[in-house]
Amino acid sequence: MAENGMPIVDTAVEIAKAYDTLQYLMGMVEVDAMERRQIQTSAGSIPVSIVGGFLGAGKTTLLRRLLIAPHNMHITAIVNDFADLNIDAELIADVADDAIALTNGCVCCSQSGGIARVLTKLTADTSVPELVLLETSGVADVWAVAQTVESLPGFRIDCVTTVVDAAAVAYSGKVDYLLQRQTVAADLLLLNKMDLVSPATAAEAETRLEQLAPRAQILRTIDCAVPHDVILSPRYHASGELGRSIVDDSHFSALRLVIDGPIDRTVLERCLSALPSGVLRIKGFLRLSDSPNCLQALQVVGRRWRLNPVENEVSSEGQLVVIGLEGAMEKNLVQAHFAPAGFQVLSL
Ligand SMILES: [Zn+2]
Known part of the structure; x- marks a missing residue:
């Protein structure tokens, strides 16, 4: 100890x-x-x-x-x-x-x-x-x-x-x-x-x-x-009958955040430190203004987040996916939260 x-x-x-x-x-x-x-x-x-x-x-x-x-x-x-x-x-x-x-x-x-x-x-x-x-x-x-x-x-x-x-x-x-x-x-x-x-x-x-x-x-x-x-290694055992799930993908919704150009690190940190309720997950690619040559993968899970440099080119640069429970994540709240940081919110 x-x-x-x-x-x-x-x-x-x-x-x-x-x-x-x-x-x-x-x-x-x-x-x-x-x-x-x-x-x-x-x-x-x-x-x-x-x-x-x-x-x-x-x-x-x-x-x-x-x-x-x-x-x-x-x-x-x-x-x-x-x-x-x-x-x-x-x-x-x-x-x-x-x-x-x-x-x-x-x-x-x-x-x-x-x-x-x-x-x-x-x-x-x-x-x-x-x-x-x-x-x-x-x-x-x-x-x-x-x-x-x-x-x-x-x-x-x-x-x-x-x-x-x-x-x-x-x-x-x-x-x-x-x-x-x-x-x-x-x-x-x-x-x-x-x-x-x-x-x-x-x-x-x-x-x-x-x-x-x-x-x-x-x-x-x-x-x-x-x-x-x-x-x-093969190790599959068929599990017993569970029946149809009562939860499917219609119970979750996704929004797309789009940003044009690099974002200030402090602004991003502030944005991610207090997320709108109902947001379960954010992922995507962006650049920071202090290192604009380096593409970063952003991973947000609950209240934790991290950035990792990405070597290869991606087609969805400057785009993030925000996922939440349907009904619990409101598009206008997400919009109001991310807009001051330069993000535009689109429905998926
Ligand atoms: Zn499903």
Whole structure:
């Protein structure tokens, strides 16, 4: 324990333990994974690994890691965003050989036909992928996505991974319902952002996940740092019947913020320090006036936010997507909040 009572040492021990577990798992799966994959690929179906989790949990971070890793496979990444602007697809564009953006609806509900079309089209490609990585939208019912994929001839699910923000395991209302559905369907749960929570919060979060998904394996992560083999190994178990979700993408809404030219850092900080109520998530690309040559990816989750430099060019520069619960996020409040900083608000 540190002097002020913050259990810093405990966190370090927890992280070390988590890494021990990962080392062990790596040893276990590395030899096995290729063998199992060869047997299953010979059966003729294309494996799909589903990555789900609520808005801002870290799904795209995980996807980037998996695509960068030395996997020696032809992977096609499908990135779904229920808004018509796909920021996540642009965030993986520089590391993916094949990336397909699926926008304008969520793959568990309004775009379930879209995912079926995209996947079926892959089977006709001259170079059929050895693995499909499917990142669902943050509002997707992961169980329903798995049902859709399972029903498609020529495909099988390898693994359903749900990324969970350790600091946000207890929401309320519709969001909590969705979090439960995303968790129950998982084979693997990444309790992510461990660097942002106390050991007590982490333990509480883990207990809740264990109760929701007793068969899933839970790994504690920072920035989704897991050996790629852990995720890319087949381990799917079909979860029981959950029935149709009472929450779909119509319960969430998105707005687009557009800014012309760089923004002052202080102005941006002020803007993000007190967001209008109902805003759950903001993501997009902009430039700061103190470093106009450097494009930045802005990620806002709840009250936390961060900027990361982006190397590649993106088509949605100067644009942000703001996501909130339908009815709880008012367009004119968002407009009034961001307009003084130079943003224009558009409906999506
Ligand atoms: Zn959906």
